[in-house]
Amino acid sequence: MSEPGGVVAGSRAELSSLLGEVGWSVSRLVHEVNREMGAGYVSRTTASEWVNCSRVPRQPLPTVVAHVLSQAASRVIAANCLWPGVAGSAEWVSADVGTQVSWDLHGMKALINDWLGSGGTVFDGDRRSFMAISGAALTAPAWEYVKSIGAAPLRMSSSGLFGASSFSRGKFTPATMEYFTVLIAAFRKMDDLEGGSTENLRHIREAILQATHYLRVGSFSDAKLPGELLGALAQLSQIAGWMAYDADFHGLAQRHFRVGLQAAHSVGEQNLGAHILACMSYQAVYLGKLEDAKELADAAAKASFKAHPAVRSLVSSRVAYVKACDGNESGFRSAINESKKYLGGSDGKGDFPSYLYWYSPAELDVQCGQSLLTLSLASNKKSSKLVSEAEKLLLSKVASAETDRPRDSLFHSAWLARAHVKRGELHRGLAVAEGAVRRAPAVASARSRKVLGDLDKDLTHLRGDRHLPEVRELRSQLRLALAT
Structure with missing residues (x-):
């Protein structure tokens, strides 16, 4: 265009x-x-x-x-x-506009008012387009959050965050809270199956507006409900941030993560706060902001110091990924071993935070495999050995025709295919790529589909091999999949 x-x-x-x-x-x-x-x-x-x-x-x-x-x-x-x-x-603004707020009740109110005050009536979408930030604008709030850990959660009553209001409309009851709990689970499933898309972001945006509307003018039947709803807002913001990142709306993702971080802090949810910082670090790598990614990973590690072992494990795996992207193999292996140690020290998935429902030793192997692929491309040493090691760890994710998380399967398959092609293992790469192409029509994820596009470019850069019938056939399938 x-x-x-x-x-x-x-x-x-x-x-x-x-x-x-x-x-x-x-x-x-x-x-x-x-x-x-x-x-x-x-x-x-x-x-x-x-x-x-x-x-x-x-x-x-x-x-x-x-x-x-x-x-x-x-x-x-x-x-x-x-x-x-x-x-x-006025409609294209920096992702951090209006977010320079204090880490207290006044700051949380300001962020809630911003979501509700920028789109007209309460269920209108925000008409602003948020542009991604980097450097101190991105990392300073992360360190502010770390410094604020340990502060008492906000004290709330049945009057909510904003106090009693003659304009209150809508009774918030335990049944309403259950509605938001069900929504959170549904959005996580939606993300697993399809990834981020404009339509999915529109759905979760409406849920966030509903939550902020209740927090602002709702009447709560129980004093514990405002805090529970604020915790739900933190989770919705984390999911929305991940969906937006996956859909290539990076400024919007950063803004959702920032609101989620504030909400998690407000209810003393240190586990979720560390998880959000780890998500921010992962996104920064994708955007090519490695120094930002390092800072955010360090902040996540400090924030997770007293967190659940599963959270500490996940954060350490993100630290390992950043080390791999930097070509630091020893740092990567040290961090991944630390991640395995923390996961081995947890009491099983029964007590995991609900938002880590997907995390397990098998998933950690997949993350380790993805980091090894990245390391193989960032380092000129032992690259074939690293790809071979990664393939063994990723096999369960890329080989199975049936998966409950097709977006992730597509992403990892496409990356493994790229690694094989770049290492000169063309036919192994083509075999893996065929599985990725089959999954593509059902997945909206712009991030995952971009890897397929990069694979197509890799194939065009082959010399004589790009004219092989099997290469031409796969490229035809890739272009067809990317066009849908």
């Missing part, structure tokens, strides 16, 4: 200067803008006209360009600094 709208005359000097300051080419600028706007939204030719021909795009592109350059330069750059006379868009 090409850039919408016309253009007006502007100044090219500032944009060109800033690209030089952050060390970006025009192609890199296009990549960063399309990460926010969607693949193919802006072409290199269009961006070159901004730089070389003093042409200015219509909104929201000036705002998005200013934002991605601000993140790269670690300072605020306004749209009118790039193109004089162009105002920023």
Whole structure:
């Protein structure tokens, strides 16, 4: 899709200067803008006209360009600094706008009011588009959360967070709480089966608005219910953040994670807080922000110090993944061994936090295998041995035709196929890829489907082998699967 709208005359000097300051080419600028706007939204030719021909795009592109350059330069750059006379868009905002709040009742109220006050009536969707952040804007709240651990949870009564109100409408009872409990389980199942999608995000967004609406103006039949609902909001926010990340809405994901972190802190849910920080670290790796990922993983490890052993195990596995992405094999193996130790020290899944229903020794093996694949691509040493080790750990996930988590099976299968192809083990890669292609039509996950797209690119870069009939057939199947 090409850039919408016309253009007006502007100044090219500032944009060109800033690209030089952050060390970006025009192609890199296009990549960063399309990460926010969607693949193919802006072409290199269009961006070159901004730089070389003093042409200015219509909104929201000036705002998005200013934002991605601000993140790269670690300072605020306004749209009118790039193109004089162009105002920023009110609908395209940084993921952290309005989230610089205190870690107390006032801060929680502010975040609830923000969700409810930005979309018109209570069940309207938020009309803002959130742009991903990095650096201190992302990591500082994580460390603030860690420092706040140990503070007493918010004290609430049947009047809720906001106190009694003559505008209260809607009685919140134990049956209503059960409704939200069922919703949480349903959304987790939806994520396992399909992954993130615009439609699924719309559903969970409505549930979050319902929860925040009750917290703001509801009348509670029992003093414990406001805290239980706030805990449900923390879980819904974590699921929504993961879904948004999976769907490539990264600014929205970061915002959901931030709200979830605040809600978890408000009810003293240290286990969930550490889990959310680990999710944020995992997302930062995907976005290529390795330094942010390291900081967030460190924060998660500190936050999990007194957490449930299963949570400590999961956090350590995320630390291991970051080490693998950094090419640090010894650090990876140390962290994964620590993860196994914590999981072995738990009392079994019966006492696991409900949101770790999916975590087990077998799942830890899968995560270890995925980290080994990443390590094999980040390191030039022993790569074939690492892929072989990873394949053994991933076999249960990629070989079974039946799975209760097809999104994850697709993701890991596609990665394993890529690793084989890159190591020159073409036919092993093709065999694994066939299973991934079969799963693709049922999965909405943009993150998983992107790995299939990367596999297709890998196959195009083969020399003589790309003309083999089996390669051409698989590429045809890949393109068909990605088009659905």
